[in-house]
Amino acid sequence: MAYALPGEARITGAVFVQNPVLVPRNHSLVSPPVILRLNPAFLMQMDEHRTRSLLQFMAQEGLEPSPEEEMKRKTAIDQLKQIVLAWIKKVAWQCHLPKDVIADASATVLTYGSYGLGVHGPESDIDALCVGPYFATLEEDFFTVLHSMLESQTEVSEIHCVKSAKVPLMRFKFNGISIDFPYARLPAISVPEYVNVFDPSLLAQVDDTSWRSLSGVRANKRILQLVPNLKNFQSMLRCVKLWARRRGVYSHLFGFFGGIHLAILTAYVCQRYPNASASALLCLFFETFSKWPWPEPVVLNDPSIPYRHPDGRSFMPIMMPCSPFEWCHSNITRSTYRKIVSEFQRGYVLTRLQDPGRMEFRWNNLFEAYPYTGKHTHFLQILLTADNDDELQEWVGWVKSRIRGLLLKLEMVQEYCDPNPTENVDHNITEPNIVFYWGLSHKGNTFINIGSLKKDFMKSLNTDQFADGNRNHCKLGLSIVQYSQLPKSLRLDASGAKGSEPCGETLDNNYLQKPVYSQYVPQYFVGYVANEQHRAAAG
Ligand SMILES: Nc1ncnc2c1ncn2[C@@H]1O[C@H](COP(=O)(O)OP(=O)(O)OP(=O)(O)O)[C@@H](O)[C@H]1O
Ligand SMILES: [Mg+2]
Numbered sequence: 026m027a028y029a030l031p032g033e034a035r036i037t038g039a040v041f042v043q044n045p046v047l048v049p050r051n052h053s054l055v056s057p058p059v060i061l062r063l064n065p066a067f068l069m070q071m072d073e074h075r076t077r078s079l080l081q082f083m084a085q086e087g088l089e090p091s092p093e094e095e096m097k098r099k100t101a102i103d104q105l106k107q108i109v110l111a112w113i114k115k116v117a118w119q120c121h122l123p124k125d126v127i128a129d130a131s132a133t134v135l136t137y138g139s140y141g142l143g144v145h146g147p148e149s150d151i152d153a154l155c156v157g158p159y160f161a162t163l164e165e166d167f168f169t170v171l172h173s174m175l176e177s178q179t180e181v182s183e184i185h186c187v188k189s190a191k192v193p194l195m196r197f198k199f200n201g202i203s204i205d206f207p208y209a210r211l212p213a214i215s216v217p218e219y220v221n222v223f224d225p226s227l228l229a230q231v232d233d234t235s236w237r238s239l240s241g242v243r244a245n246k247r248i249l250q251l252v253p254n255l256k257n258f259q260s261m262l263r264c265v266k267l268w269a270r271r272r273g274v275y276s277h278l279f280g281f282f283g284g285i286h287l288a289i290l291t292a293y294v295c296q297r298y299p300n301a302s303a304s305a306l307l308c309l310f311f312e313t314f315s316k317w318p319w320p321e322p323v324v325l326n327d328p329s330i331p332y333r334h335p336d337g338r339s340f341m342p343i344m345m346p347c348s349p350f351e352w353c354h355s356n357i358t359r360s361t362y363r364k365i366v367s368e369f370q371r372g373y374v375l376t377r378l379q380d381p382g383r384m385e386f387r388w389n390n391l392f393e394a395y396p397y398t399g400k401h402t403h404f405l406q407i408l409l410t411a412d413n414d415d416e417l418q419e420w421v422g423w424v425k426s427r428i429r430g431l432l433l434k435l436e437m438v439q440e441y442c443d444p445n446p447t448e449n450v451d452h453n454i455t456e457p458n459i460v461f462y463w464g465l466s467h468k469g470n471t472f473i474n475i476g477s478l479k480k481d482f483m484k485s486l487n488t489d490q491f492a493d494g495n496r497n498h499c500k501l502g503l504s505i506v507q508y509s510q511l512p513k514s515l516r517l518d519a520s521g522a523k524g525s526e527p528c529g530e531t532l533d534n535n536y537l538q539k540p541v542y543s544q545y546v547p548q549y550f551v552g553y554v555a556n557e558q559h560r561a562a563a564g
């Protein structure tokens with residue numbers, strides 16, 4: 026028995042109900058149910074209690090980096106700023122610029138992505154845009170001069186240039202922290218630390234690549250301007266990201282959401298319910314998106330701003346919140362769309378505010394890890410091996426940057442496929458390796474011609490282009506495995522209480538989860554092509 030709150034009494038702010046309503050208290054525990062007459066003060070108290078328990082849960086989960094981790098990141102950015110400043114003086118001097126211009130010349134580093142939003146976790150990268158003056162070129166000064174300056178720093182390791190991406194960047198580790206480092210060139214001599222990235226006079230003259238590189242920073246700043254309560258937004262987005270990770274719907278490359286998508290969805294709910302508490306916002310997130318009439322787009326900005334409707338190819342269109350108001354790039358497919366929708370619905374069922382008599386909220390249930398082995402009986406095993414760890418890292422990165430092709434091919438023969446992005450290591454195999462297990466539909470075609478699937482995918486992988494085609498020892502194996510052939514750590518019956526004996530190749534439970542941070546990004550990665558019209562509209 027559950028009494029729903031009347032429609033108009035939804036939690037849309039500090040005021041919860043217009044009229045007291047009757048609800049059962051602890052209806053599952055008390056029989057017959059004790060009926061309690063709720064009043065707004067009680068509901069408010071209950072909301073505070075829920076928010077406290079959510080914040081407690083977040084603390085237990087270690088979602089916020091420790092002060093030491095924070096300091097490490099801040100130091101990394103400060104040091105990068107110093108390096109960039111030294112770099113620009115050197116470039117100005119090499120360009121034989123007049124002394125006073127050399128003295129004025131400056132460049133800076135602007136953070137964006139999860140770090141810029143203040144929602145990074147211990148495992149997040151730092152997205153840092155290097156912004157330099159007009160005389161420092163991308164190809165020569167950034168990718169050659171700055172690259173070699175960075176390479177010579179003891180703090181920097183695993184540095185790679187990703188020149189062919191839409192947003193060209195350097196990728197490296199600074200004291201062990203992964204950094205994405207694109208470059209934008211502004212029509213100025215001096216780029217101050219707090220440069221205004223919305224300044225139309227600057228934007229009107231930047232080149233296309235710089236424009237795309239700047240769009241990440243501009244989108245972030247816009248999100249921060251648009252959310253009414255920053256602290257609530259940050260708490261909620263941390264929770265939403267944890268939920269998405271645990272439920273297997275966080276991975277842009279594997280057809281799910283990336284950080285930018287979740288940031289915009291979260292900001293949308295915050296904007297719509299400016300006075301709601303952090304816990305109410307999380308509940309409203311699931312309510313909003315479990316009922317969302319996809320493919321109706323999610324638009325964060327003022328709805329009066331005219332926009333072109335999406336082309337109909339995107340399952341879940343989400344608009345970037347800064348001009349020229351393009352769509353966030355999305356890899357969502359038929360299968361991943363289905364999974365995301367069902368996860369929104371699950372979230373809604375577990376957090377619905379229909380039962381306000383329920384004082385305790387089991388947040389653990391919402392964030393439970395997705396039970397792949399309870400949902401699927403057959404899996405596509407994707408095994409990637411290489412001669413050494415460095416080659417493996419490059420190989421995995423390359424394959425992941427093109428993995429959507431495999432998903433689409435599989436969807437042509439399978440009704441549904443669940444591409445689990447978790448990276449496992451099989452210690453029974455001597456070569457360095459990474460293994461993925463993708464859930465297959467039991468209703469679909471159980472016969473998959475693995476040979477032809479692999480041939481097609483290898484063709485689209487275009488291994489000749491991969492590191493100049495010199496990596497002959499990088500291999501990819503595809504096979505279908507049953508539940509019983511999975512590593513024990515992935516099975517529901519890992520305790521051995523029940524379940525069948527392994528058949529075929531036996532895999533042990535010595536698997537590790539080890540995310541690979543790669544130099545490769547898909548060609549379409551981030552952003553859009555700007556044109557004169559876009560620039561004119563910028564601001
Ligand atoms: N698909 C995309 N479309 C548009 N912009 C994107 C896209 N993916 C990434 N970006 C830009 O790059 C930034 C950094 O992306 P990244 O993948 O590092 O996610 P993030 O939000 O920082 O989350 P994480 O904590 O996982 O790193 C985003 O904030 C966004 O500006
Ligand atoms: Mg990031």
Ligand SMILES: [Mg+2]
Pocket residue numbers: 138150151152205
């Ligand atoms: Mg990044």
